[in-house]
Amino acid sequence: DIQMTQSPSSLSASVGDRVTITCRASQSISTYLNWYQQRPGKAPKFLIYAASRLQSGVPSRFSGSGSGTDFTLTITSLQPEDFATYYCQHSGSFSWTFGQGTKVEIK
């Protein structure tokens, strides 16, 4: 099975900061990589698909990049509503796997 590893597990940042989260796959997954945001007590929200394509309605301050085994989610100019946990997810096989999550907290 393909394993997804996110780093860091958590980070503290301030409103207006640029934040980068990394996701690494245990083997090449091309660009079959999605990103989700989950606020406390809520269902995950779909942010990015195919590593870099923004889901409809998602603010342009979110962006994704990468291919193969290494991927990043970047939030430029962090907003109060962006404090949440972010998950990467491999989509290109019969079995999905999620990263363990990265919690973005207020500094």
Place this chain on the structure above:
Amino acid sequence: QVQLQESGPGLVKPSQTLSLTCTVSGGSIRSGSYYWSWIRQPAGKGLEWIGRIYPSGSTHYNPSLESRVTISVDMSKNQFSLKLSSVAAADTAVYYCARVLNSDDGGADYWGQGTLVTVSS
């Protein structure tokens, strides 16, 4: 606007079968453009994919749960269901149903609100 709603018992005894239903509104479960998934999340932990079902009835399951999981679809009610047998405390979690675009890079674009299932005697 597509909406998904999970329903089922919030408390299940150990060794029994957990049964949940996801009712889809605002869209047809028959659409070949999508398939339907179950995902769970223990308290304070990450997301775990349980499995998926296509409108054709074809299924794929998480290998770690495959021996205990059955996902089915009821086109007439626009619902799909999850059964997880021989549950234990480790199966206590919030269970989500979700719609997924039927492509290799598809993600879960609509989710239910989630339902907490506790396994306890």
